[in-house]
Amino acid sequence: MSSDSIGNNEIERKDDSLLFFRTSFTKISFQDVAAVWLRNLQVYRRMWKMLFAAPLIEPVFSILAFGYGVGSLIGARVAGISYLSFVGAGVLAFTVMMRALFEMTYGAYFRMVYQSTYDAILATPVEVESLAFAEIIWAVSKAAFDSIVILLVLFIFGAATSLFSLLVPLPLIAGSLFIGGLSLGITSRIHDIDSFNLYMAIFFSSLFLCGAWFPVEVLPGVLRWVAWVIPLTSAVDIARALLTGKFLWRQVYESLYLLFAAFVFTEWGMRSLRRRMVV
Amino acid sequence: MDQFEKTSKVIYRAISASGLTKFYGSNRAVDGIDFSVLRGETFGFLGPNGAGKSTTMRMIACRTPPTAGELLVEGINVRDGGRRIRSMIGVVPQENNLDPDLSVRQNLLIYSRYYQMNRMEAASRSDELLRFVGLINRAGSRIEELSGGMKRRLMIARALLHNPGILVLDEPTTGLDPHVRQEIWQRLEELRSRGGVTILLSTHYMEEAEKLCERLIVMDRGKILASGKPSELIRESVSSYALEVRDADSIPLLPLTPGVSGTKRNGAHFYFADSPETLAPLAKEFDEKRPLIRPSNLEDVFLQLVDGGEDDCEAI
Numbered sequence: 023m024s025s026d027s028i029g030n031n032e033i034e035r036k037d038d039s040l041l042f043f044r045t046s047f048t049k050i051s052f053q054d055v056a057a058v059w060l061r062n063l064q065v066y067r068r069m070w071k072m073l074f075a076a077p078l079i080e081p082v083f084s085i086l087a088f089g090y091g092v093g094s095l096i097g098a099r100v101a102g103i104s105y106l107s108f109v110g111a112g113v114l115a116f117t118v119m120m121r122a123l124f125e126m127t128y129g130a131y132f133r134m135v136y137q138s139t140y141d142a143i144l145a146t147p148v149e150v151e152s153l154a155f156a157e158i159i160w161a162v163s164k165a166a167f168d169s170i171v172i173l174l175v176l177f178i179f180g181a182a183t184s185l186f187s188l189l190v191p192l193p194l195i196a197g198s199l200f201i202g203g204l205s206l207g208i209t210s211r212i213h214d215i216d217s218f219n220l221y222m223a224i225f226f227s228s229l230f231l232c233g234a235w236f237p238v239e240v241l242p243g244v245l246r247w248v249a250w251v252i253p254l255t256s257a258v259d260i261a262r263a264l265l266t267g268k269f270l271w272r273q274v275y276e277s278l279y280l281l282f283a284a285f286v287f288t289e290w291g292m293r294s295l296r297r298r299m300v301v
Numbered sequence: 302m303d304q305f306e307k308t309s310k311v312i313y314r315a316i317s318a319s320g321l322t323k324f325y326g327s328n329r330a331v332d333g334i335d336f337s338v339l340r341g342e343t344f345g346f347l348g349p350n351g352a353g354k355s356t357t358m359r360m361i362a363c364r365t366p367p368t369a370g371e372l373l374v375e376g377i378n379v380r381d382g383g384r385r386i387r388s389m390i391g392v393v394p395q396e397n398n399l400d401p402d403l404s405v406r407q408n409l410l411i412y413s414r415y416y417q418m419n420r421m422e423a424a425s426r427s428d429e430l431l432r433f434v435g436l437i438n439r440a441g442s443r444i445e446e447l448s449g450g451m452k453r454r455l456m457i458a459r460a461l462l463h464n465p466g467i468l469v470l471d472e473p474t475t476g477l478d479p480h481v482r483q484e485i486w487q488r489l490e491e492l493r494s495r496g497g498v499t500i501l502l503s504t505h506y507m508e509e510a511e512k513l514c515e516r517l518i519v520m521d522r523g524k525i526l527a528s529g530k531p532s533e534l535i536r537e538s539v540s541s542y543a544l545e546v547r548d549a550d551s552i553p554l555l556p557l558t559p560g561v562s563g564t565k566r567n568g569a570h571f572y573f574a575d576s577p578e579t580l581a582p583l584a585k586e587f588d589e590k591r592p593l594i595r596p597s598n599l600e601d602v603f604l605q606l607v608d609g610g611e612d613d614c615e616a617i
């Protein structure tokens with residue numbers, strides 16, 4: 023290798039070490055984030071009918087199937103509440119996380135690769151960190167909107183029994199920041215849409231562990247630890263506490279852990295998109 | 302160089318690159334090139350596929366950082382002035398990237414937000430530009446309903462939204478019919494005559510480069526092969542007149558008379574000389590092949606400078 027290319031590696035390494043100490047959050051311009059977010063809203067608004075229909079269909083059927091169907095088989099209370107209330111939090115978290123997941127996998131891949139939307143945006147003063155953050159926030163916004171719609175459903179079915187329910191979007195927003203950042207990071211690293219299959223498989227399997235359908239406590243030792251490592255478990259647990267008004271101390275730690283995961287993976291998503299787009 | 306000359310150079314140079322380099326792994330896409338573009342100039346990038354034209358333009362537009370070397374745009378270093386530079390450059394990339402989910406006008410309006418233009422300004426500027434590129438009647442159309450030429454014109458309108466001082470056009474007319482191409486040339490001439498805007502343009506059409514570019518560089522494999530005014534390049538590299546004989550692969554090159562140079566390329570013979578009279582006797586030899594005597598052009602220069610390279614084809 024020539025001396026030139028060695029010099030080149032040095033430059034790149036120096037950049038990396040800088041990035042290690044400086045978070046991508048400092049490079050975000052909120053005006054730019056708003057501009058990109060509004061672009062997504064304008065495109066999505068054309069399909070306004072989807073806005074309400076999409077978040078409703080799945081959870082309504084899930085609640086009917088799990089809450090009444092499975093619930094009547096169980097007949098007993100799960101973790102001190104009716105199975106309907108228990109599973110309500112699961113359905114809510116599941117639907118909301120899935121929304122963030124799809125938006126930042128297939129949705130982002132589509133804009134990045136097939137429509138070159140990111141290319142067009144990056145020719146303007148908008149920095150890649152603002153773009154990435156706007157995309158993640160867009161996914162979170164959709165997720166938050168869904169969580170409110172589903173919350174209404176849960177009220178109607180009697181699965182939300184506490185006034186604290188109104189706060190239930192908060193842990194789900196943190197959870198979808200985590201999922202959004204993680205998914206955007208993965209999207210930035212794949213070059214073939216079929217590569218999502220593996221990620222989807224892992225995501226949906228892990229959701230089974232996360233206490234959405236049954237309490238984490240019933241899992242055998244190692245799996246229980248695995249479950250608590252996955253930030254979604256914390257999101258589900260906090261959401262359930264808010265829906266039923268029955269709080270535990272551990273939810274304080276869960277909140278901190280969830281915020282930490284949201285921060286780390288949003289950062290990772292932003293860095294990954296820079297690595298992909300600025301070459 | 303005295304102080305005055307130094308400062309005046311800085312002021313009048315829209316772009317100056319020295320030792321500009323971009324590697325993709327071990328691939329030297331741009332390999333230590335030096336050039337500068339004056340303010341208000343129309344500057345061309347020529348070269349075969351993979352020469353490094355787009356990569357150079359992407360570095361100028363601050364879409365990709367150089368691996369090494371120095372690159373100043375309006376005196377600002379691309380390494381730390383990306384945002385400022387992008388706010389004064391309008392870009393038409395090689396591939397269209399219009400938003401297919403939005404209408405023609407919405408494409409402009411939404412794009413104006415990335416430049417933090419206010420809504421009133423954006424609306425009037427959009428309509429003005431749609432009129433300029435002749436798309437005002439299609440303002441409500443969806444992107445997929447547009448022809449290739451319309452899309453390209455919309456890309457140009459979009460690049461002009463924020464009144465950029467520098468316009469970067471990567472093969473603006475590739476794949477367009479001659480009418481549309483000439484129309485785009487006319488728009489560019491108009492922009493130029495209004496003054497102020499520096500235009501960087503890459504193209505595979507030699508007549509386009511000859512017509513539009515005041516100066517240009519010919520690149521190949523990341524390096525600059527030649528640079529200068531089109532007329533100068535023609536004068537320096539080949540004699541004024543060319544005799545072109547197509548479809549003469551089986552015939553050996555004629556013995557050259559004094560003042561005549563000749564070459565065989567892609568099954569055709571080319572002979573160059575300073576006057577058509579010198580070439581006339583040679584042309585007689587090829588009577589049945591319909592020989593053509595014409596002034597030399599940029600294509601002759603290009604073909605002479607750049608050997609087949611990437612596109613070398615085997616005969617079947």
Ligand SMILES: Nc1ncnc2c1ncn2[C@@H]1O[C@H](COP(=O)(O)OP(=O)(O)OP(=O)(O)O)[C@@H](O)[C@H]1O
Binds near residue numbers: 301328350356395
């Ligand atoms: N993003 C990239 N990753 C890796 N290699 C790249 C990338 N972009 C360009 N290259 C390589 O850099 C070299 C120069 O490419 P570039 O696109 O600048 O050529 P060009 O002169 O614009 O060619 P064309 O006339 O075909 O558009 C090529 O070898 C290309 O394969």
Ligand SMILES: [Mg+2]
Binds near residue numbers: 356395471
């Ligand atoms: Mg190119």
